[in-house]
Amino acid sequence: EARFGLSIVETMGITETAAPLLSNPLDPTKHKHGSSGIAYGNEVRVADAEGKVVCTGEENEVQVKGRNVMQGYFKNPQATREAFTPDGWYRTGDLGKMDADGYIFITGRLKELIIKGGENIAPREIDDVLYRHSSVLEAAAFPLPDADYGQTVAAAIATRPGEEVTESALRQLCLDAMGAYRAPSKYFFLDELPKGPSGKIQRLKLTERFTD
Incomplete structure (x- = not known):
């Protein structure tokens, strides 16, 4: 404004x-x-x-x-x-x-909610933390299957052109902001995150892509 x-x-x-x-x-x-x-x-x-x-x-x-x-x-x-x-x-x-x-x-x-060990985790709250890093252009938290918790938290990141960020830096950022339970346990670095026709990031596509 x-x-x-x-x-x-x-x-x-x-x-x-x-x-x-x-x-x-x-x-x-x-x-x-x-x-x-x-x-x-x-x-x-x-x-x-x-x-x-x-x-x-x-x-x-x-x-x-x-x-x-x-x-x-x-x-x-x-x-x-x-x-x-x-x-x-x-x-x-x-x-x-x-x-x-x-x-x-x-x-x-609601359909993108991550349910880890019975606790509901809203992925957007994790996105907001990841976007605090100046080198992050796109970020999306998403669920992956987990043998112990049912689901675990993962995150996909695309950096700004010409910039880099390490997994350890993002991991520490999330740990400081939300603690170990809600912080992503896996990080994936992509050139661009998948999007739908309206330009919205498609989290479920990330789950499909990175599920073993």
Whole structure:
């Protein structure tokens, strides 16, 4: 904002809600950095698959209800049933937290969650730590099968052109930030991380590629 002299309003929308879902207020003094905003034309909550709302600041699935939410998937009743909670809220598949003011902070995707020894680990939190290193251009944490824990944490990294970073440096960065249990145990260095048509990094492709 300071560089270009304009206000940036962070929002979030999905196809199933006809785009609008969350938005920061237009008033720049009410923006919260890193948040997609508050409910925009609908109701939003953070709850589990059965519709039980979690406590403020606790991570779970972001769910939405309102007149802008679709009625269902065309000729796919099973997908429609799976997409809604028993009390009628649409399950976005996004993990997030809601603060005391109703602002939502997205932390990852439910299907990308790493479950290590029964503990849920959001890969995006690990990504954020890896991006702290100035030489890291792209980073993505992802799960790999593990005989002891069911899944273990791995990370793929692409460095900026002409720059290098060692595995030991990234390992120490993660250990200092989140401890040994959540830190990646394996690191893979690539020229470029796999992406979908929209440019988003595809974690599940990394799991497929590096699973023995």
